[in-house]
Amino acid sequence: MPRILILGGTGEARALAAALTDMPGIDLVSSLAGRVANPILPPGEVRSGGFGGADGLTRWIREQAIDAIVDATHPFAAQITTNAVLAADRCGTPLVVLRRPEWQAPVNAQWNLVSDTAAAAELLPSVGTRAFLTIGRQGVDAFAGMATMWFLVRAIDPPEGKMPPRAELTLARGPFTVAGETSLMRQRRIDVLVTKNSGGEQTAAKLEAAERLDIPVVVIERPPLPAGVSTVDDVSGAAAWVAAIT
Numbered sequence: 001m002p003r004i005l006i007l008g009g010t011g012e013a014r015a016l017a018a019a020l021t022d023m024p025g026i027d028l029v030s031s032l033a034g035r036v037a038n039p040i041l042p043p044g045e046v047r048s049g050g051f052g053g054a055d056g057l058t059r060w061i062r063e064q065a066i067d068a069i070v071d072a073t074h075p076f077a078a079q080i081t082t083n084a085v086l087a088a089d090r091c092g093t094p095l096v097v098l099r100r101p102e103w104q105a106p107v108n109a110q111w112n113l114v115s116d117t118a119a120a121a122e123l124l125p126s127v128g129t130r131a132f133l134t135i136g137r138q139g140v141d142a143f144a145g146m147a148t149m150w151f152l153v154r155a156i157d158p159p160e161g162k163m164p165p166r167a168e169l170t171l172a173r174g175p176f177t178v179a180g181e182t183s184l185m186r187q188r189r190i191d192v193l194v195t196k197n198s199g200g201e202q203t204a205a206k207l208e209a210a211e212r213l214d215i216p217v218v219v220i221e222r223p224p225l226p227a228g229v230s231t232v233d234d235v236s237g238a239a240a241w242v243a244a245i246t
């Protein structure tokens, strides 16, 4: 029975695990980084915690006799994807990256594209004064030195590292609604939204809310994928890839 590794931590990874669990003749294991306090677990076998870099992952793939890998991690989890591509190459194990499509700027949106959180922090004071920071718990410390701006920081778990001095923290997990996001931004008098271009339905409502409120958005662009890697853009594409190679 082919043993399939799903690198997870996303809704798509859980949906794929559910789809493959229903597929006969597949031995499945999902892997989580193990950093979130109360992760939503996928169905089936789950292991948790880092592998110890590309070398550790290479050893683990060999020990576990993994036959194929679906990297269904978040588009901004660049390190694990780099490690997985390298380890799969060393082991001769087929790998595909499941990468949801990027969000596209609505016609009337005011999007400011930046390459990373440091560039977002540099640009921010020229765009607004009260920011809705929705980049998750990682990278918030890039904004920690900004004493003149006010932040509403939203994440599932409390951010790692320092918070900006003038900030309110709200802990919440999507999905969010346009009505809810619009009301939150109005209440907090938000005049700029900061987001990664994560893509997906769960957290897209803030973009429509910002457009309705005529609020500019600072959009952090995705890190590039390793060269030459195979990709699919949804769960059914990943399930079909697994079915085709097993």
Ligand SMILES: NC(=O)c1ccc[n+]([C@@H]2O[C@H](COP(=O)([O-])OP(=O)(O)OC[C@H]3O[C@@H](n4cnc5c(N)ncnc54)[C@H](OP(=O)(O)O)[C@@H]3O)[C@@H](O)[C@H]2O)c1
Pocket: 007, 008, 009, 010, 031, 032, 033, 034, 035, 048, 049, 050, 051, 052, 053, 054, 056, 057, 072, 073, 074, 076, 077, 078, 079, 080, 081, 083, 135, 136, 138
């Ligand atoms: N970055 C985001 O914005 C974001 C958002 C939502 C969910 N997530 C999920 O959260 C996890 C961590 O994200 P990150 O941005 O910190 O990742 P990252 O920077 O790419 O990875 C850092 C290290 O965490 C470990 N790791 C990451 N994903 C793993 C997995 N699925 N299974 C086992 N180990 C994993 C690996 O440790 P070793 O080197 O020791 O193997 C990796 O080198 C990912 O699984 C991702 O899908 C991330």
